[in-house]
Amino acid sequence: MVFVGWYFVSNTLRNLDERKIATGFAFLAREAGFEIGETSGFAYGAADTYLRALGIGLANTFRIAAVGVVLATILGTLLGLARLSRNWLIARFAAVYVEVMRNIPLLVQLFFWYTIISESLPGPKDALTPVPGLFLTNRGIAFPVLHYDPAQWWVLAALLAGAVIAWRLVRWAKRRQAATGEQFPALSVGLGITLGLSLLVLLAVPHEIDRPALSGFNFTGGAALTPEFAALLFGLVIYTAAFIAEIVRAGVLAVDRGQFEAANALGLPRRRAMRLVILPQALRVIVPPMTSQYLNLTKNSSLAVAIGYPDLVSIANTTLNQTGQAIEGILIIMLVYLTISLSISAFMNWYNRRVALKGARA
Amino acid sequence: MKRIVRLTLGIALLGAGAVHAQGTLDAVQKKGFVQCGTNVGLAGFAQPDSRGAWKGLDVDVCRAIAAAVFGDATKVRYTPTTAVQRFPALQSGEVDVLSRNTTWTITRDTSLGFNFVGVNYYDGQGFMVPKKLNVKSAKQLNGATICVQPGTTTELNLSDYFRANRMTFKPVVIEKLEETLNAYYSGRCDVFTTDVSGLVSTRGSRPNPADHVILPEVISKEPLGPVVRHGDDRWFDIVKWSLYAMIEAEEMGLTSKNIDQASASKDPAVQRFIGATGDFGKMLGVDNKWAFNIIKQVGNYGESFEANLKPLGFERGINELWTKGGIMYAPPLR
Numbered sequence A: 001m002v003f004v005g006w007y008f009v010s011n012t013l014r015n016l017d018e019r020k021i022a023t024g025f026a027f028l029a030r031e032a033g034f035e036i037g038e039t040s041g042f043a044y045g046a047a048d049t050y051l052r053a054l055g056i057g058l059a060n061t062f063r064i065a066a067v068g069v070v071l072a073t074i075l076g077t078l079l080g081l082a083r084l085s086r087n088w089l090i091a092r093f094a095a096v097y098v099e100v101m102r103n104i105p106l107l108v109q110l111f112f113w114y115t116i117i118s119e120s121l122p123g124p125k126d127a128l129t130p131v132p133g134l135f136l137t138n139r140g141i142a143f144p145v146l147h148y149d150p151a152q153w154w155v156l157a158a159l160l161a162g163a164v165i166a167w168r169l170v171r172w173a174k175r176r177q178a179a180t181g182e183q184f185p186a187l188s189v190g191l192g193i194t195l196g197l198s199l200l201v202l203l204a205v206p207h208e209i210d211r212p213a214l215s216g217f218n219f220t221g222g223a224a225l226t227p228e229f230a231a232l233l234f235g236l237v238i239y240t241a242a243f244i245a246e247i248v249r250a251g252v253l254a255v256d257r258g259q260f261e262a263a264n265a266l267g268l269p270r271r272r273a274m275r276l277v278i279l280p281q282a283l284r285v286i287v288p289p290m291t292s293q294y295l296n297l298t299k300n301s302s303l304a305v306a307i308g309y310p311d312l313v314s315i316a317n318t319t320l321n322q323t324g325q326a327i328e329g330i331l332i333i334m335l336v337y338l339t340i341s342l343s344i345s346a347f348m349n350w351y352n353r354r355v356a357l358k359g360a361r362a
Numbered sequence B: 001m002k003r004i005v006r007l008t009l010g011i012a013l014l015g016a017g018a019v020h021a022q023g024t025l026d027a028v029q030k031k032g033f034v035q036c037g038t039n040v041g042l043a044g045f046a047q048p049d050s051r052g053a054w055k056g057l058d059v060d061v062c063r064a065i066a067a068a069v070f071g072d073a074t075k076v077r078y079t080p081t082t083a084v085q086r087f088p089a090l091q092s093g094e095v096d097v098l099s100r101n102t103t104w105t106i107t108r109d110t111s112l113g114f115n116f117v118g119v120n121y122y123d124g125q126g127f128m129v130p131k132k133l134n135v136k137s138a139k140q141l142n143g144a145t146i147c148v149q150p151g152t153t154t155e156l157n158l159s160d161y162f163r164a165n166r167m168t169f170k171p172v173v174i175e176k177l178e179e180t181l182n183a184y185y186s187g188r189c190d191v192f193t194t195d196v197s198g199l200v201s202t203r204g205s206r207p208n209p210a211d212h213v214i215l216p217e218v219i220s221k222e223p224l225g226p227v228v229r230h231g232d233d234r235w236f237d238i239v240k241w242s243l244y245a246m247i248e249a250e251e252m253g254l255t256s257k258n259i260d261q262a263s264a265s266k267d268p269a270v271q272r273f274i275g276a277t278g279d280f281g282k283m284l285g286v287d288n289k290w291a292f293n294i295i296k297q298v299g300n301y302g303e304s305f306e307a308n309l310k311p312l313g314f315e316r317g318i319n320e321l322w323t324k325g326g327i328m329y330a331p332p333l334r
C-alpha cells in the first residue's frame, strides 16, 4: 500500500517535472489578479494574494453553510411536524412538498431560483421598493444598515448581559415551579429585557443609518444580498429541508405512542406535550441523520459555481486554472472539506452524547 | 463535486504515467483517432451542427491533424471543455490537443506545462453592453456589474484594465458560457466581456443582435491557437505544421477545389507541398501526402475562415495573409 502510494507520488512528480508543470504551494503568495464579486465583509482586491482569495472563498462557503443550516433546520422541522398534523390539508401539503423537492435535482432548483430572481426582478433603475429603503432588483436586495461606529460594540455587550439575565430568570422560574408549582413566563420576560436593554444602548451610541442609493449603474451604500447568494440559499434550504422534514417525522414517530398518551393523561396540551415530552426523546433518533444532512448542505454549496456564487470551490477552480496547479488546488479543496466534515461530525457527536439516554452511556 | 471527481481521476492518470511512456503520435496511431479538446459551443469556432457534426475554425485544426496523421480528416473525437476544464483535460492526457480559442500567454506556455503551436486567430478582448444603456466607451463603465467566465485571460485583463483606469466593477463569474450569457441578457450584468470574436459570435446567435453594442476599446492581445503538452516535440511539430500547411496553402493559392490539379503544376514549391517531391512527411513522421490530404479534405485557412466565420459577419482584418495587409504568416515549408 505504502509502496503503491509512493510510486504514484514519485511518478506524478516526475511526470509534472518532465512537462515543466509548476509544483508546490509558492503560488499562494502571488498576486491573484482577479476580482471577487462578494467577500462576506472582508477586504479584498485583485492585488491581494491567491491565499487571501481562497480565504474569501472559504468565508463565503461558511456564510452560505451557516445560514443554510439554520434555516433548513427551522423549515425542515416545521414541515416534519406539519406532516404529522391532524389537519389533513397541512399534512398533505407537507407530504407533497417533501416528495417534490426531494426528487428535483438540486442543480435544477438552483437554476430555477437564479432565473426567477434575475429574470423577474427589474433593473436597478426601476427597483421595487416594498418598504422605503429596501430595494429589490435583479442585482439583489439592497437594504439600509447601521453605519459602523466602534461604540456599537456596547450593543453586543448589552445583548450578552441581557442573555445572562434571561438565563438566570429561567433557572429561577424552574426552581420556583418545582417548589411551588407556580408558573412564570420567564422566557418572554427575559427576551423582553434583552431586547429592551440592547435598544436603549443602541439609542445611546452613534447610530447613523447607511441607506442604499442608486448611483450610476448600481446601488451603493447600505448592504445587499446578491442574487447568487439568494438563489443558492433558497435552493439549499428548500431542498435540504425536505430531507430534514423526513428525519424529524421519523424521529417523532419513533417515540412510543404510550408517551403521547401518558402526556395526555397528565393533562398537558398537545403543543406542550410535543415540546416537553416527545421532541426531547425524538432528538435522540433525529441527531445522527441530521449530521449527514448538514454535511450534505455544506458539500452541495459547492454547486455555487454554476450560478456564480464565489464559494471556495469556485475560487479554487479559478486559481488552479490561472496557475495550472490542479493537484495543489484539488488538495486544498479536499483538505478544507475534510476539515469541515470532521468538525461538523465531531460537534454533532458531542451533541448526540448530550441528548442520549444517560443510562445508555454508563 | 462531479467535476472534482473527474479532475481527480485525470490527475491520477498523470500519476499512472501511462500517457507519457510513449509519444502522443504513437498513442494516437494506436487508438486510431485524435482526441481534440474544443469549446462547448461557440458558433464559427467549434459547434456541432444540426446533424451533430462539429464545425468551426478550431474544429478544422483538429481535422487537419487527423488528415495529416491518418489521411482521413474524420478520425477525430471531440471533448467539449469549458474554460476551467480545458487545461486539466490537456495536462492529464484526456485530450491530445486543445483547439479551443485559447490565448497564448507566458504563464500557460511555461508553468502550465504546455506549448502553443501557433495562432489561428488574432483577437483582443472587448466589452458588450445593451444599446439602451447608451454607453459609448469602456471608460464609462465605472461601477458596472460585469459578467465574465472563470479561468480565462478575460478575467485577469478585466481587473487590470479597471485598476489601471482607477475604476471599480462587480464581477459575476459563472462557469458555463450559456449561463453567463443568460445572466447578461436577463440584465443581471450591465456588461459581458470576452474576446471580441466571442462577442460577435454569441451576439450573432441572438434574435435581436442590434440591441447590443460592442464598445470600441480592445483592451488586450488575445492570440488564439492550438496547444499541446510540453515535452513531446514530435507531436508538437505535427500539430504546428498541420496549422501552417493550411495558411501556406492559402498563400500558394491551393484550395480543396484545385489541389487535385496541382500535380500538373510546374512550381517546385507546389510539388513539394503535395508530397510529389521531397520528404516533409517523412521528416514529420507521417505520410508524405499529409499536406495534400489536409487541403483536399479540410481546405486552406482562407476557405475555413470563409466557411465558418464569414456567415457570422466576421471580417478577415488582421487575420488576413501578410501578403494582403494582415499578419497571418506561415514559416516556409521547405
Ligand SMILES: N[C@@H](CCC(=O)N[C@@H](CS)C(=O)NCC(=O)O)C(=O)O
Pocket: B039, B040, B041, B042, B081, B082, B083, B101, B102, B103, B149, B151, B152, B153, B154, B175, B176, B177, B178, B194, B195, B198, B199, B222, B224
Ligand atoms: N481567450 C481567452 C478566453 C477564452 C474563452 O473561454 N472564451 C469564452 C467566451 S467566448 C468561451 O469560449 N466560453 C465557452 C465555454 O466556456 O463554454 C482565454 O484563452 O482565456
